[in-house]
Amino acid sequence: MDLSPRPADPAPALGGGRPQSLWSDAWRRLRRNRAAAAAAMILITISLVSIAAPWLPRLADPTTQNLALGATPPTAAHWFGTDELGRDTLARVIHGGRISLLVGLIATIVSLIIGVSYGAISGYAGGKLDEFLMRVVDILYSLPYIFLVILLLVFFSRSLIMLFVALGLVQWLTMARIVRGQVLSIKHQNFVEAARALGAGDRAIIFRHIVPNTLGPVIVYTTLTVPAVILQEAFLSFLGLGVQPPNASWGTLVSDGARVLALFPWLVIFPGIALSLTLLCFNFLGDGLRDALDPQDRSDVA
Amino acid sequence: MDTVNFVTRRLLMMIPTLWVIATLTFFMMRLAPGGPFLAERDIPVAAKEQLMRKYGLDLPLGRQYLRFLGNTVRFDFGPSYKFPQRQVSEIIREAFPVSAELGAWALLLAILLGVPIGVIAALRQNTPVDYASMAAALIGVSVPNFVLGPVLVLGFSLTVFLFPPALWQGWQSRVLPVLTLSAAYIAYIARLTRAGMLEVLRQDFIRTAMAKGLPDRMVVFKHALKLGILPVVSFLGPAAARIVTGSIVIETIFAIPGLGRHLVNGAFNRDYTLVLGVVLFYAVFLMVLNLVVDVAYTRLDPRVELK
């Protein structure tokens, strides 16, 4: 994918055609990609439902237990059935979405903040500092990272904060590399030199020229990081290190449900569909964004 | 000569890396609450002191660290704390081939299935074949392997007794674990291949070759494929790393005596020596693998040179 940057404020195209900035171009292409658009709609719906969960009328309390009832298959009273403690699975799945999306989002933001700053500094500074910082990244890249995450979670408490930080730490390396790569190629472009010649300071250069041009791949990668993080949290739940009760993420629900698959399949099917659907949508959206931001895609040229 | 220099430099770079990893892991393990000699059933204080002395755990942390470094350089990780009859190096020697075999089969299957799917999808871009295979691929990466595993077991092992539900004996027992582990990678590699192939197919020289009138197929296979699978090749390094961690789940569900389980249980049991040994071993393994992948990459893509 060619992500050659464009100046933020280009001159009008020759020949009198309508000026097309990178962003409106991309937006147009994205809208035309029906899969990505559908994915975005689904994600928005899921997010809204999850956020609104505590206030949804007629939604059962996900923590109310009914031990005598136990696990029951889907019925009119419980659309998604109940789990072994008699809790309503529909409520658990919807509340689980809140947790999963929250974990995904915050961990991604953590990795974003660390990765972008690190990559930007490294790329912009160049020279010895850049080499050193990238060396560190190379070293960290070869670490069996998930092991350190496990050790981290074992060492520190199992709080939600710790989980965010630990998961974010696994993802920032690639982000840093991408950002650095972008920054490097932008740094020496003519328009940056021009801006500098006109007397713009470093900060202005970074914020007005460099950052907007790195946004493309960063956005794409962010969209693809969220599902990776959610899956990783599911993996940690499988080991018992993920979100702790009474909170339950989709990962918890799915890994618990998988254990009783033969007996109560609805306990894994419904959270599983929710999880997989969300991940699918993020991936579709990410793909769509990547295609939209790729100026070499010829399919829309008349 | 370039290659030799490159390889040597990378190998030398591994040493400080390993040192960092060892130190990090050492201190994290030590600082975690609990110790290797706690148990549900108590042992008398005198006995506990004996054990601590025996393993040098009564020494100040700094000295323990130095001792540890000294031993590591000699590849002596000592006995496992939890299983004192076994040396850590023994455990690794026994368990690693199992994990490696599992991972190798999974990767092989992923390449054998993923690459052709990706190529076909690229050749038939924007047709139903393309959409269907990419959708299937996406599903592959969206279903966690600890769901897929039990589903496969339920279907092919318990409902119809085709394959054993667990363990690692005989070729039949390898089928389900390998399938489960490779599912996500088949999907990923298919997507990568497709993306890579599309990229290549758009290139000028490919269009030139097609314009020259050589039969389509030849064009694809000779020029495009070599370049199109480049993303896959560079993915192999991180893929190996991820397969290593993914195998923990597979090893647990299918009761396979691999190294991943040892590591997780070791962390839970505060088995310091075992954890350190396994982490360092994996680090070396991954670094060597990345090195091999990088060299292979340059062989395939003449545009890239070894830095």
Place this chain on the structure above:
Amino acid sequence: MTRHLFRALLPLAFLAGACAPAPPGGARLAATSEQYFGDVTPPHDNTFTYNNGTEPETFDPGLAVGQPDGRVARTIFEGLTVPDPQTLEPRPGQAYRWEMSADGLSYVFHLRPGLVWSNGSPLSARDFQWSWLRVLRPATAARYASLLYAIENAEAYNKGTLADSNRVGVHAVDDSTLVVRLHAPTAYFLFLTQFYTYLPVPRWVVERYGDRWTRPEHIVSNGPFLLDFWRQQNRFEFVKNPRYWNAGAVRLDRIVAYSVEELNTSTNLYKAGVFDWNPSGYIPSQFIPYLRHYKDYRHGDYQGVYFYSINVTRKPFEDVWVRRALTYAVDREAIANDLLKGSREPWGNFTPTGYPGYDHPPGITYDPEKARECLRRAGYPDGSGFPRISILFNTSEDHRRIAEAIQAMWRDVLHIDVELSNQEWGSYLQATTALQYDVARRSWIGDYLDPNTFLGCLISGDGNNRTGWSNPRYDALLRQASVEVRPEKRMALLREAEALLLDESPIIPIYHYSTNELVKPYVRGLYRTALDTHPLTGVWIDRDWRRHEAPLAGTATERP
């Protein structure tokens, strides 16, 4: 594109249909026989395969602690006595005869003539003496050394206050006679002699190879089977020991014991016919209601109690009324019968059932009114002002579900705020040992058939106490009982101690363990026992089992 998305999702729907829930009874799972769970083809040779469970830390009998460790140890070593496969009574093992003195303080064991180790060297009483002293030696750091404390001076020697091992009450008078002196009459001493810690080990091998003496290439043993192969986290393989004194009675040629931890996997392997026996503790509790009607499912009492321990060194638990409130607010019946689907028995005592001659004091029952009253007495009417407390447990679905249930119960009955703390095993042990918790999930399994194996844990300062609770009267009662010769008086003292314990509530009993195991119909000689002990010496494969299809001993549930 959405069309294709839908098409791609179709397989999922198919899966959903294929996994449609069935009526209780599990009839949908294709079994080769409706009466038995899974494949019932016997092995074609005399090999018995089962799941030994978690990988043993060590199967050195002197150091073995857990059940998996002990099972391996007992397969390849044999002690003075062996348990009867059905009743667990001590039967002659390496000793064919013994006498006890009238005052109950000394025993004389006579070893069979001609006993040899597996390499041919003769086995003598000196081996027993050396092995027991080795366990007691502080340098060995044996966790179960306390089981030998019945012997005179054993405790002092083990704790390091006595240096001369000759003063410990075990002596080999000659090659085939072992004399043991106890510090007080111990009714269950003979039971102890078949426990792992009392098994003999070959001195010259241990001294030569140290920690590595148990490896298959070095090990020498005296039991019915020999260790042939061992792969960590995978399996053990045993072959018949031709030099075993009773080799004629051993009908198996080979035993393969796998080390599978996951309950689901283990049960699946049993169903697929790979395992002939799936021992207790390796069936997920949710499956049990669906297994009840199968003939190869066995169920009965097990000498274990699941309870919550309260850290009395922390506020507000130092107040007995708070503890009482907590314990009366737990609905044990709901947990055992509803949550655990009747696979366990609700239990309000600390000692389990099955102790001959022991009459339990009345147990704790669920009484929400009383619980609220106790909380009021403690100064937190209706939970107001009560601090937030946490329940600690180690990672396991069952523990978590029970904790979640109790969290809800305390919230609903007492209106107090409870959080859960799920730690993995290492941290959990640390927290409980160092008293860094509020309320923690615990279990205790009996080692021998006497209430003392439970009540002894809560003596002040005992390493297994882990609650910080200390009551001089309780200690005094137990001390008195340990020197009391008359059995009825002794049992009465223990009963009084337990009643005191239940009243003071440093522990909250929840359920009584039971054994839930699956045994293939062609396996004979394997019986359900209260201590979940299964000597494998007499097990054999009956290829003709269909003709002999009679109810196996121990298949009926043993509750009235």
